[in-house]
Amino acid sequence: MSGRGWLARWPVIRQLRGEDGRSEAARSARTDALRPRTEDATTVARSICPYCAVGCGQLVYVEDGKVTQIEGDPDSPISRGRLCPKGSASKQLVTHPGRRTEVLHRRPYGTGWERLDLDTAMEMIADRVVRTRRETWEQTREGRVVRRTMGIASLGGATLDDEENYLMKKLYTALGAIQVENQARI
Known part of the structure; x- marks a missing residue:
């Protein structure tokens, strides 16, 4: 047979x-x-799984501005439509009711933590980055044009995907930071 x-x-x-x-x-x-969970989606966005550096392709189905389903992208040359268990569960990153929507912050010399919403925390970070860049900016050094800041540095992690690392490198370069590394290279 x-x-x-x-x-x-x-x-x-x-x-x-x-x-x-x-x-x-x-x-x-x-x-x-x-019925398929993707049936009522109004848009489908191509993305990359955020869990590791493999870069598996994902299709993100959106209905009324909300993610309804995430599946493997069959056109991805890397994953050919397949996702590991973590990638398959990545919808929960944006839809799980237990998702964190605030941060804990301890003020300088403070003894306790206070809760801040994400918008407030992002504004605080942006203010500090702008202030640090302004205070540590070097246009020239020993007569040479350097246009840099030594007050900002980045040490990325191997858990970031290609898109995140690319955007971080672009951001830090635009800020004038020259100390940009990744733990995978150390």
Whole structure:
């Protein structure tokens, strides 16, 4: 018998193809009522999984501005539509009710933590980056044009994906930082 001949004769395959009288026994009203989670999506965005540096392609389905499903991208030359368990669960990064929407902050010389919303925390960070760049900017050094700041540095992690590392490098270069490293190279 050929290697695939037995598969075509397998009862479940025959039932699903409708090739035997028991095909309706393999179906139910509940099964017939099921619809794909992607059916009502208004847009589909191509992205890359955020969990590791492999860069598996993802299709992000969005309905009314909310992520409804994330699946592997079959056109991705890296993952060919497959995702690991972490990548398959990445929808929870943006939709899980337990997702953090605030940060803990301890003020200088403070003894306790206070909760801040993300917008406030981002404004505080942006203010500090701008102030540090302004205070530590060097236009020239020993008569040479350097246009840099030694007050800002970055040490990235290997858990960041290609998109994140690319954007971080662009940001730090635009700020004039020259101390940009990644732990994967150290």
